[in-house]
Amino acid sequence: MTNYIPIINILILILFSFVMMLFKDKKKIKYISIGSNLVVFLLSIFLMVYSISREVITLSIGNPNNLLGIEFYIGKSESVVTLVFTFVMLMILWFSNFALEKEVPENRISFFYVLINILLASLLGVIYSNDLFNSYVFIEVSTLSACGIIILKDKKENIKATVKYLIMSTIGSGLVLMAIAYIYSITGHLNISLIHETIVGNYQYHENAVLIILGLFTIGLGIKSAVFPLHSWLPDAHSSAPTPASAALSALVIKVYVFMLMKVLFRMFNYEIVNSFIIMDIILLLGSMGMIFGSIMAIMQKELKRMVAYSSVAQMGYIVFGIGLGTVTGTAIAIYHIIGHAVTKSSLFLISGLFIEKTGSKKIEDLKGIGREMPLTLGLFTLGAFSMVGIPILPGFISKWYLSLTCIEVGRVPLILIILASSLLNVLYYFPIVINGYFGNDNLDGKVYNSKKVEFIRILPIVLLVLAMMIIGGISFNLIELFNI
Amino acid sequence: MNFAVLLPILIPIISGFIVGLSKPAYNRRNTIVISTTIINLFLVVYIVLFKNNTLFHMVKINELLNLYLMPDNIGKTFAILVSALWIFTTFYSIDYMGKGDGLNKFFMFYLITEGVTLGIAFSGNLITLYLFYELLTLSTFPLVIEKGSEEALRAGKKYLIYSFFGATMVLFGIILLFSQTQNLSFVPGGVVGILVYDNKNLYLMVYLLLFLGFGVKAALVPFHSWLPSAMVAPTPVSALLHAVAVVKSGIFALGRMTYFVLGWRVIDFTGGNRYTLILVLLTILMGSFLAIHQENLKRRLAYSTISQLGYVMLALVIFEDSAYVGGFLHMLFHATVKITLFFCVGAIMHYEKKTELSEIAGIGKRMPKTMISFSVASFCLIGIPPTNGFVSKWFLAIGGLDQGNYLIPIILLLSAFFTAAYLIPVISTAFFKGDPSKEVEVSEPKNFMLVPIILLAAINIILGFFPNWLINTIQATANKLF
Numbered sequence: 008m009t010n011y012i013p014i015i016n017i018l019i020l021i022l023f024s025f026v027m028m029l030f031k032d033k034k035k036i037k038y039i040s041i042g043s044n045l046v047v048f049l050l051s052i053f054l055m056v057y058s059i060s061r062e063v064i065t066l067s068i069g070n071p072n073n074l075l076g077i078e079f080y081i082g083k084s085e086s087v088v089t090l091v092f093t094f095v096m097l098m099i100l101w102f103s104n105f106a107l108e109k110e111v112p113e114n115r116i117s118f119f120y121v122l123i124n125i126l127l128a129s130l131l132g133v134i135y136s137n138d139l140f141n142s143y144v145f146i147e148v149s150t151l152s153a154c155g156i157i158i159l160k161d162k163k164e165n166i167k168a169t170v171k172y173l174i175m176s177t178i179g180s181g182l183v184l185m186a187i188a189y190i191y192s193i194t195g196h197l198n199i200s201l202i203h204e205t206i207v208g209n210y211q212y213h214e215n216a217v218l219i220i221l222g223l224f225t226i227g228l229g230i231k232s233a234v235f236p237l238h239s240w241l242p243d244a245h246s247s248a249p250t251p252a253s254a255a256l257s258a259l260v261i262k263v264y265v266f267m268l269m270k271v272l273f274r275m276f277n278y279e280i281v282n283s284f285i286i287m288d289i290i291l292l293l294g295s296m297g298m299i300f301g302s303i304m305a306i307m308q309k310e311l312k313r314m315v316a317y318s319s320v321a322q323m324g325y326i327v328f329g330i331g332l333g334t335v336t337g338t339a340i341a342i343y344h345i346i347g348h349a350v351t352k353s354s355l356f357l358i359s360g361l362f363i364e365k366t367g368s369k370k371i372e373d374l375k376g377i378g379r380e381m382p383l384t385l386g387l388f389t390l391g392a393f394s395m396v397g398i399p400i401l402p403g404f405i406s407k408w409y410l411s412l413t414c415i416e417v418g419r420v421p422l423i424l425i426i427l428a429s430s431l432l433n434v435l436y437y438f439p440i441v442i443n444g445y446f447g448n449d450n451l452d453g454k455v456y457n458s459k460k461v462e463f464i465r466i467l468p469i470v471l472l473v474l475a476m477m478i479i480g481g482i483s484f485n486l487i488e489l490f491n492i
Numbered sequence: 493m494n495f496a497v498l499l500p501i502l503i504p505i506i507s508g509f510i511v512g513l514s515k516p517a518y519n520r521r522n523t524i525v526i527s528t529t530i531i532n533l534f535l536v537v538y539i540v541l542f543k544n545n546t547l548f549h550m551v552k553i554n555e556l557l558n559l560y561l562m563p564d565n566i567g568k569t570f571a572i573l574v575s576a577l578w579i580f581t582t583f584y585s586i587d588y589m590g591k592g593d594g595l596n597k598f599f600m601f602y603l604i605t606e607g608v609t610l611g612i613a614f615s616g617n618l619i620t621l622y623l624f625y626e627l628l629t630l631s632t633f634p635l636v637i638e639k640g641s642e643e644a645l646r647a648g649k650k651y652l653i654y655s656f657f658g659a660t661m662v663l664f665g666i667i668l669l670f671s672q673t674q675n676l677s678f679v680p681g682g683v684v685g686i687l688v689y690d691n692k693n694l695y696l697m698v699y700l701l702l703f704l705g706f707g708v709k710a711a712l713v714p715f716h717s718w719l720p721s722a723m724v725a726p727t728p729v730s731a732l733l734h735a736v737a738v739v740k741s742g743i744f745a746l747g748r749m750t751y752f753v754l755g756w757r758v759i760d761f762t763g764g765n766r767y768t769l770i771l772v773l774l775t776i777l778m779g780s781f782l783a784i785h786q787e788n789l790k791r792r793l794a795y796s797t798i799s800q801l802g803y804v805m806l807a808l809v810i811f812e813d814s815a816y817v818g819g820f821l822h823m824l825f826h827a828t829v830k831i832t833l834f835f836c837v838g839a840i841m842h843y844e845k846k847t848e849l850s851e852i853a854g855i856g857k858r859m860p861k862t863m864i865s866f867s868v869a870s871f872c873l874i875g876i877p878p879t880n881g882f883v884s885k886w887f888l889a890i891g892g893l894d895q896g897n898y899l900i901p902i903i904l905l906l907s908a909f910f911t912a913a914y915l916i917p918v919i920s921t922a923f924f925k926g927d928p929s930k931e932v933e934v935s936e937p938k939n940f941m942l943v944p945i946i947l948l949a950a951i952n953i954i955l956g957f958f959p960n961w962l963i964n965t966i967q968a969t970a971n972k973l974f
């Protein structure tokens with residue numbers, strides 16, 4: 008029975024998204040949405056406990072040896088990532104229960120919940136799928152539903168951002184599809200494990216084709232996950248979307264494509280094969296550039312949500328950097344950073360949403376003195392910022408530490424400088440908000456203590472996310488040991 | 493009862509949060525702050541007397557993130573210094589800071605900083621020390637920008653950027669070191685040992701990174717410029733920053749790194765101390781040279797600190813046991829001396845609203861006790877026998893000579909001359925300038941301020957006459973190291 012949890016998860020989410028459409032009452036829709044996500048979250052806990060005690064869960068749909076070979080594959084990393092993603096999504100839904108009305112027109116609210124369910128289902132689908140066909144379908148579904156939740160606000164900038172995202176994303180999907188076609192023509196399989204068996208023996212005979220395949224997958228999935236020079240859609244889309252949608256996009260959506268990339272690189276091929284191609288160096292370069300330039304661009308932003316969005320580009324850089332190192336530990340840290348960043352960035356986006364709602368301004372400079380008006384909220388923001396900057400024990404530090412150790416392991420010591428430079432740059436854009444928020448006479452003049460307090464029930468999901476962040480930092484060693492592709 | 497080791501760190505932090513969150517009234521707050529610091533001194537004394545090399549594990553996540561406390565002799569000495577000087581500063585700052593609003597936040601961070609500094613003192617390995625070191629930056633930052641003015645914020649940002657830059661270098665060094673040794677604990681003589689023969693250049697890099705990184709907080713030239721800027725802080729904070737909390741933590745961390753992590757034999761083998769010696773000598777000369785040109789009294793003292801820290805750092809680059817004793821003594825003596833000097837200058841600032849050298853003509857008549865304390869501390873710093881400054885500089889010079897380096901005693905003498913050149917004018921202006929026939933009403937600071945000043949001056953004199961028990965204690969550690 009437990010073997011079927013993955014498919015049950017996806018089916019619950021999709022079925023209830025259709026059920027939601029039958030209702031007109033928004034309250035009922037909210038209950039259905041939160042209820043179905045809660046069930047999925049509980050099932051994911053069960054799934055994780057189950058999968059940690061066993062090696063791997065595979066679930067074949069139809070005949071695995073037929074043309075499509077649709078198969079789910081849930082190892083330890085998949086089940087942990089699932090758990091974190093469902094938890095984050097549940098918190099985002101809790102938050103949006105109280106916040107969505109303020110940003111989105113009345114008649115669109117039910118759409119949001121429908122789309123979120125489909126989005127989460129497709130994200131889980133990408134994570135679970137062990138075949139290229141199914142992955143591709145889920146990637147497309149996730150892209151379209153992501154576009155949907157951006158455009159909900161119905162403003163000019165949203166439409167512009169969505170069209171940009173849609174075009175870029177479609178190019179990405181096109182490249183991925185082309186890569187799938189190539190690999191199918193070489194191996195005659197779509198199932199990742201079967202492709203692996205075929206390609207390991209005879210990749211030498213198709214060196215150029217393999218290089219092209221790797222390049223197409225990297226660029227195609229790179230566009231979708233906003234890897235540095237391909238990120239231009241992200242700041243517009245993530246900053247204009249409604250706050251809960253931004254949190255979901257930045258924390259979850261862009262991560263699954265990178266996860267898919269890892270599966271392609273290390274499960275479909277293997278470390279030995281990909282390391283013999285130049286592609287790993289390029290991935291490493293893209294990651295390094297993302298870490299530096301993402302941060303530099305974040306420093307230059309004047310709007311809070313844009314800044315946090317650019318920070319995501321920088322953090323994607325860390326994940327891609329971990330992949331680019333091309334070792335088992337590098338991959339494990341990349342996965343660790345996926346979950347660490349998921350909880351951190353979602354809480355930062357939700358907090359930004361609260362700031363914008365209470366001050367009525369998107370600008371960073373209008374946040375001066377916010378620490379007196381919303382002390383607890385800025386305190387949570389500070390903890391998130393500490394993780395980004397790399398204060399020990401928080402997840403950000405752990406990732407940087409292990410990335411550095413892996414750099415030494417593979418004999419690329421100078422790369423540590425990039426990691427450290429990037430964390431110094433993080434200080435430059437996160438700390439001014441905290442400092443100007445809490446300190447300075449000019450900043451605090453005329454601000455009334457706790458005057459913009461948020462009800463505790465609204466801030467509780469953020470508190471839980473920050474707590475989860477600390478737990479993920481605390482048990483980092485056990486987590487990193489679990490992760491492999 | 494190993495848990496007791498954690499208490500002196502935890503209690504100030506907890507009561508800091510109590511002060512910050514419950515916002516007590518003036519009298520209640522003073523009671524809390526004073527009793528916390530006094531209780532803490534007793535706790536530290538208890539640990540010093542009854543806890544010998546007790547390990548206390550705080551968190552153990554893996555080999556790397558293994559945070560534990562282990563008070564040894566050096567840590568204990570530093571902890572006594574910190575907790576004792578904190579009491580003096582508490583009384584002083586209660587008078588100095590006045591009754592304004594928003595001081596609860598000040599005292600909150602003031603107490604937290606004490607806990608964090610004691611954490612540095614008791615840390616049992618480099619990663620624990622690094623954690624507290626980062627926390628120290630974060631907890632002292634609000635103290636530096638207490639005034640909240642534009643200038644204070646700018647100075648605070650400078651302080652943050654310098655500190656994080658330094659911490660980043662330290663982290664880089666720690667990463668490299670950990671990847672080789674898999675061990676960061678403090679062992680007399682270091683954990684590297686013969687591993688150095690495998691990869692000499694890597695260890696040279698580790699040493700330089702750690703030295704420069706920790707050197708930022710210890711105001712090593714060329715990373716010193718945050719220290720004079722941080723003078724915008726209220727005087728008790730500057731005094732603490734200079735005497736114990738920040739710069740001495742930097743020195744303490746440097747000492748840990750040099751003698752307990754890398755080990756001086758390893759550093760000697762890599763030859764890294766030849767480069768750092770140049771920087772240290774430069775620090776000594778440049779600090780005192782720049783101090784002469786400062787009109788503002790606090791800035792004058794700030795540059796003087798830079799120079800004096802150079803003396804202490806000498807002990808970390810010449811590996812001789814007498815230099816080690818001298819450096820360690822100077823670290824303690826400079827703390828008590830510099831805090832006295834700052835308290836005197838602060839008293840003048842607070843009661844007479846005078847900050848520049850030219851303004852204080854004749855102030856010796858108005859505040860005789862304060863200025864006599866200032867003079868006593870100045871003589872100590874210059875190193876006129878039989879003051880404590882003389883004792884420590886003597887050992888340092890001997891250490892230099894033992895190594896056959898005649899440049900070091902010469903630079904020490906030259907700098908002593910400069911020290912006189914920037915401190916004597918203050919005394920002479922205060923006592924001998926101005927109209928001698930004019931009748932001046934004597935107006936000393938209130939007791940909360942005056943008593944700490946006089947007590948500290950007395951401690952300086954006592955330490956100068958009876959330094960032997962201190963020397964013996966330090967010599968005992970030195971024997972283990974050399």
